[in-house]
Amino acid sequence: MWESFLLGAEMAMRWDTFAIMSVGLLLGMFVGALPGFTTVMAMAILLPLSFFLEPLIGIPFLLGVYKGGIYGGSIPAILVAMPGTGAAVATTFDGPALTKKGKARKALEMALYSSVFGDLSSDIVTIMFIGPIALVALKIGPPELMAILFLALIVISATSSGVFVKGLLMMVVGLFFGMVGQDPIGALSRFTFDIFAFRAGIPLLPMLIGVYALPEILNAIENKATDMIRQTINSREGGALTFQEFRSCFRTICRSTVIGTVIGMIPGIGQVVAAFMGYAAAKNASKTPEEFGKGKLEGVAAAEAANNAVNGPTMVPLLTLGIPGDNITVILIGAFIAQGLRPGPQLMAEQGPLVFAILVAMVCANVLFLIIGYFAIPLFAKVVSIRKSILLPLTVVFAFAGSYVPRSDPFDLFVLVGFGAFGYIAKKLKFDVTPMVMAFILGTELEYSFGQTLILAQGNLAHYIFFERPITAAIVLGTPLITYLLWRRSSRLRREVAAKLSDENSS
């Protein structure tokens, strides 16, 4: 494992990798700074670009977009009280108040430094943990993989937004869509309805762009694409952040980093909850909690460190078990698959140096993040007032181009529009699409490992699992309990977040 790490570190030291990560960071910050455009949307639209680049360029590019997007959302959150991404909601508690006090620059710089610190620390933890977890993952056979995949799908459904049963239904919808095409064992056609285009199954990329990017566009144009911001913004107002000010928040930043790192490793929780938990912990630990919400730098530091610390650890279940933990890693798994890399227990064994190279590139991206963020803040501050009536059509064109190029098949564009409409309606009716997409991606693997398990069991599945595969038995028995605990925690955290938001709205 150590040799793989050293080889990977050497592979990552390429100027083109750093250059493309810088481009990704810039694009991510740009999209993150736009209210109404999410990081997921940006990654879905930019995903096709990564297909045609080699893995050590394409995947760091998307990681750059991811990191940049999560930070970029803090810029409008601080300047105009409008979070660019969901992860920046907690930043609006203190950011705009600091801007009103003439400390916009301090707030933006605090957000940048705490984001970099949180992200860098959690990336290092990711590299330390991924090797041992991968070694354990190698001992997993088809029954264990089947149980883990099933548990992951159930957990994602339980922690998705909305009612649990609706999350489960969307999971089943995803399994159904995944069955269209050829079955993974005998390659027999299923559910093609005599439509030739369906024989190869539903294409993943147009579906991803359709459900994640197009609904945001349709939401934005409900009221025509009015400009979100009309006021002039001065991001350079006030002096720079001093070292003493940063040092006074250092303990808070470390606490939030730990919170974000732990949350990042658990599938289904995500940056929003991490930011709120980091903020709440900072307020509880503070000697002057009454100052939070009135323009306290510590409030910005706590939220931003926590939400960026989630970025690295979300890669752990993705790379070691092939299980994406949220909608962003769902897109990343699409990128890996397109590159011919199947995340899972075998990936570290077969492509260990490449995996470590990607992780080392992720660590190096934080240095680029710091430099680019520092100089680009004034530029992205202007982005918040860009005309959506121009930006939205450009996004549509880019989405179509990206969906068309992998297979040059016009059918993919109809899939794109179809899933765009589907995703829009699902969002309006409170059906979360993430369980559907995850089940679509993992369903084939689930069915395949189920088939292998049946053969191994030789007709006596229950005996085989409960007497010969104790780990599988433990996971199967633990699934209902783990699901219930995570669902309860997730529901409680969402209620706290909703209560906090309504308190802020009424004050």
Add this chain to the structure above:
Amino acid sequence: MNPSKESIGNNEGPTRRFNFNTVFGLVFFFLSVVLFFIIPDQIEKPLFVLDENENALEPSLFPRLVAAGFGGLGLWLVFISFSIREENKLRNLDRQAIANVLVTLLVMALYTPLLMQVGFVVASALVIAALSTFFGNKSYGVTAVVSIAVPISIFFVFTKFLATYLPPFPIDTPLTRLYIL
């Protein structure tokens, strides 16, 4: 303040005895019944079987489990729909919003055949101009510049830099012969 983009919490809106969740629960249950009927016809039969393993996974087993999932979960949703309170945001859309969304979807649907007929650059320029004007942009000069410059840039990036294929700009071939593009 803009609310979180992660949907948080439920239990909003007035309680209705029969609501959209009830309808969808019934739809999923009905889908389950339909699936059970169509599964035998929708799964291809192998031409011949060399060595049938009685323990192997039948191609129809997983679909039947999925169909059962639709049925069971559909009934569960029907049952709990009377007690959960969720707002049907489709119902709350006004006519203008619905028209905006439908027009946009229509333009997207027409974009595909247009793209295949006149090429990526021309089709995209028309779509950008149409949508931008429809969305309220009145700076026609800016629209014109963006409508031409952006599709050409995207075309260049995908076809020349990434070496992929997009339906060509109508005069791409003569221009490449002249080594302009």
